[in-house]
Amino acid sequence: MINRVWVQTIKVTMVACLSVMAPQEGQRQAAAAERTPASPELCDIQHGACTKEVADVTVTLDILPKPVKAMKDLKFQVTVSGAKRLRPAHIDLGMPGMDMGPNRVELRAVKDNLYEGEGVIVRCPSGRRTWKAVVVLPETGKVEFFFDVIS
Ligand SMILES: [Cu+2]
Numbered sequence: 001m002i003n004r005v006w007v008q009t010i011k012v013t014m015v016a017c018l019s020v021m022a023p024q025e026g027q028r029q030a031a032a033a034e035r036t037p038a039s040p041e042l043c044d045i046q047h048g049a050c051t052k053e054v055a056d057v058t059v060t061l062d063i064l065p066k067p068v069k070a071m072k073d074l075k076f077q078v079t080v081s082g083a084k085r086l087r088p089a090h091i092d093l094g095m096p097g098m099d100m101g102p103n104r105v106e107l108r109a110v111k112d113n114l115y116e117g118e119g120v121i122v123r124c125p126s127g128r129r130t131w132k133a134v135v136v137l138p139e140t141g142k143v144e145f146f147f148d149v150i151s
Contacts, residue, residue: 041146042130042146042147042148043061043145043146043147044147045061045062045063045066045068045145045147045148045149046066046067046068046147046148046150047066048062049061049062049077049079050062050145050147052143052144052145054137054140054141054142054143055140055141056082057080057081057082057137057140058079058080058081058082059078059079059080059135059137059140059143060077060078060079060080060081061076061077061078061091061133061135061143061145062076062077062079063075063076063077063133063147064077067150068121068147068149068150069121069149069150069151070121070122070123070124070129070149070150070151071120071121071122071123072120072121073118073120074118074119074120074121075116075117075118076091076105076107076116076117076118076119076133077114077115077116078091078107078114078115078116078135079113079114079115080113080115080137080140081113087138087139088106088107088108088138089107089115089135089136089137089138090104090105090106090107090117090136091104091105091107091117091119091133091134091135091136092104092105092133092134092136093105093119093121093131093132093133093134094131094132094134095124095128095130095131095132096130096132096146098124098126098128100122100124103119103120103121103122104119105117105118105119121149123151124151127151129148129149129150129151130146130147130148131146131147131148131149132144132145132146133145133147
């Protein structure tokens, strides 16, 4: 009798685990699919730059050095193609769905269409690693990039 109850408990536990794991697996696959260039929602900043279009302007964000780690001095490079010379642009760093306080990277023009600034991505106490960089281009608009850092 005790054994039967025990087996039943294990079965219930396994079903519960599977039902929890299944959506996570789905999310992981969805996240992987989103990394394709067609829909770079979660961009793989660890292995290259991230590109998005806004108002016929192509905005590329790269963060160096790689791997991109929290609590390190980072260089943010923004390339803007098809836009006129910009007034001072900046990047607002934050985490999706979490207030991490203000964290702004001021960008300066290095050469035509290339802007650079320095900043630090802090370590999140929650352990989450997904960050959002909002590139703010005064004449053009805002472009949001999502990526994972190594904490
Ligand atoms: Cu956080």
